[in-house]
Amino acid sequence: MGTEVDLPGHIGTYVVERELGAGGMGTVYLARSRGGRPVAVKVARPELAADPNFRARFRAEVEAARQVGGFHTAPVVDADPDAAAPWLATAYIAGPTLSELLDRQGSMTEPQLRLFGAALAEALQAIHRCGLIHRDLKPGNIIMAEDGPRVLDFGIARAVESTRLTTTGSAFGTPGFLAPEQARGLEVGPAADVFALGAVLVAAAGGRAFGEGAPMGLMYRAVHESPDLSALPPGLRPVVADCLAKDPAQRPTPQRLLDLFAPKAPPHPTAAPAGGGGAAAAVPPGPTPTAVVGHVTSAETVEQEPKAAPRGRARAALLAAGAAGALLLTGGGLYAAGAFTGEDGDTSLPPATHELTTPITVVSGGYFRDRETWTKEPNGKSVSADYSGTSKGPRFREFSLTGSSGRFKHLGEERDRLMRSLTYTGRERVTDPRRDLHVPGSEITYSCETVTDTTVYTVCVWADTNTVGAIKFTPSARLEVAAAETQKIRKDMRTPIVTHS
Known part of the structure; x- marks a missing residue:
């Protein structure tokens, strides 16, 4: 994290308040418009800014990203691909990342996983309709806002991937969530995001689809080995297994996932418990907002690698619900939990x-x-x-x-x-x-x-x-x-x- 001395005063017309974190593209700052609206501004690293391939791709990807709508993304509100340090501003979404929420509250139940999976499928639909591929969907890029999960950082991965800083045959993204074709440095399509969605659901259930360890080991297992789905409720394992198929052609589309996760249209509860999460998009001017999720207080988004989620508390809650005779959905109907x-x-x-x-x-x-x-x-x-x-x-x-x-x-x-x-x-x-x-x-x-x-x-x-x-x-x-x-x-x-x- 930077100090106040290190902060730029302005990025474009936005007044910088503080640093939120850093990732593959550069540094993210919390800033405000002249009207007091909070935004998250991501500024490219100097070595990327010096690469003409990056600038050209970044400009094209930003134009496509401006068109992305939907309930489950953070809309692009401004950008300047021609600035000395190219930058992209999105509506600020208050709330913890999925990785933070899992780290502090434990894994999701089956009904929560189904709604969460449907929300991510809707987000991917919106992104893919605009000709974009996220390429780096992971728990650290998903904000658990009060009105549901929001997917961040779409529309910039390909710009970074196109720079001369990456070489032929290399992979851009986060090992453990990379599709096999992506890990091998091949051309990727929308199915790569579906693969990442499957790995994210395993993480949300408290597991890791391809284990832990060195990045090369994670990528090797994604290409050659079957995923570990044991953390998932049995009723969700078949559809997630399909998402994690080695062959992109065998993975379901986001529309098919919606049919499997939410065949009917249930009332959608907030992704965080009542009283949790911050408001999406426009947060009123004033003190720097924090998101309160249950008993957890979390500052705004900070990019980070996903952490292993403790399963004990959530598992105990699931057992308690089963003992009371609660019913959970499975792929073939209903069964009594517990x-x-x-x-x-x-x-x-x-x-x-x-x-x-x-x-x-x-x-x-x-x-x-x-x-x-x-x-x-x-x-x-x-x-x-x-x-x-x-x-x-x-x-x-x-x-x-x-x-x-x-x-x-x-x-x-x-x-x-x-x-x-x-x-x-x-x-x-x-x-x-x-x-x-x-x-x-x-x-x-x-x-x-x-x-x-x-x-x-x-x-x-x-x-x-x-x-x-x-x-x-x-x-x-x-x-x-x-x-x-x-x-x-x-x-x-x-x-x-x-x-x-």
């Missing part, structure tokens, strides 16, 4: 005796583990893992595991919910309808179904007092064969809990 319990004092459940593990090999060496991702929960842990068949004659070329260890209520609902999350995509065709199968020697029943989507696969799910799991087999097979193989895999992966006195 099947997962973390209350150690709940004597209505038997003690936990087993948990899921992911051995290096399973089924007598028939499959070898390629990948595993663990997520801790207040009441247990969740895992996803991929296995490939070996030369020891497995029945399937590969399989993926998705499951949780804990103590569960309403086992049938848990099993149904997991099945829906893996077989509902909106475009699938059921090849072999779901059947409940009992494998000789097994104490539980497996539910299996074969689905044709971009590929054909068979899914088998189970639920017992301690573990809930699903195995997705490729290629597909008769349901009886898949159930028998699931029994073998589950036997290797479900191990006794070792307690120490």
Whole structure:
């Protein structure tokens, strides 16, 4: 942050009040018009200002950005591409960034995620209609205003990307939210923003689609590995998985996302709780405004990298709602929340005796583990893992595991919910309808179904007092064969809990 001595007195006709932050293009200042209107002014870095390619692209992008309307963006109100330091002014939006809100209040519930996803889809519609692509949608570029989320910094990323400061094959944007084609330095289209929207929703649910670590590692996983969707409610995993498809052509359009997130038009609550957020666009003249969101007081927008969001409080709230019998939407209808319990004092459940593990090999060496991702929960842990068949004659070329260890209520609902999350995509065709199968020697029943989507696969799910799991087999097979193989895999992966006195 700069000091008062470092501040420019004016940018254009706007009086600068203070620095808000800095990003890839330059520095952002809170300023006021002569009529007292607050604006956010972004000034280009000197090295960008010296690049004629940047100026030409910036001028074109600003003209397009002036046309963007919609409820979920910060409108461009002024710009000067020909200034010594080119600048862009947008209406000032008071409120915390999404990353700040998640850091302080925890993750969103499923209804909140659906409304938030629909709002972002509307914002992308408005941006794309004007021929723009955001290219850097992330939690730090989304303001959670009183009247809903607002997307910032559209219309400038391509200008920065076009400068000689970036080289052929390099990527501009934020690793972890970059689409595969963007991470590889290829030409991008609107589908890249849809990919980023999917990653933002995972962050809003308290997770990270491609984990943490070095930027190159994040980009590698975005290009080559499946996203970690375990933080999302099961009912949202299919649509977010589609958003995060490696092939841009397989991602839904913003209009399709609106149909999936908000098939009807519910009353739209504010993105922040009542009493939160600041006013969008015009904030009355006076002292520098702050946004109060619940018990959190946050100053105006500061660009920052997304932070990991604590999930404990929001997860506990979701559990409490489920215990009261609250209903949440899933991809296939409604289910009663609260099947997962973390209350150690709940004597209505038997003690936990087993948990899921992911051995290096399973089924007598028939499959070898390629990948595993663990997520801790207040009441247990969740895992996803991929296995490939070996030369020891497995029945399937590969399989993926998705499951949780804990103590569960309403086992049938848990099993149904997991099945829906893996077989509902909106475009699938059921090849072999779901059947409940009992494998000789097994104490539980497996539910299996074969689905044709971009590929054909068979899914088998189970639920017992301690573990809930699903195995997705490729290629597909008769349901009886898949159930028998699931029994073998589950036997290797479900191990006794070792307690120490």
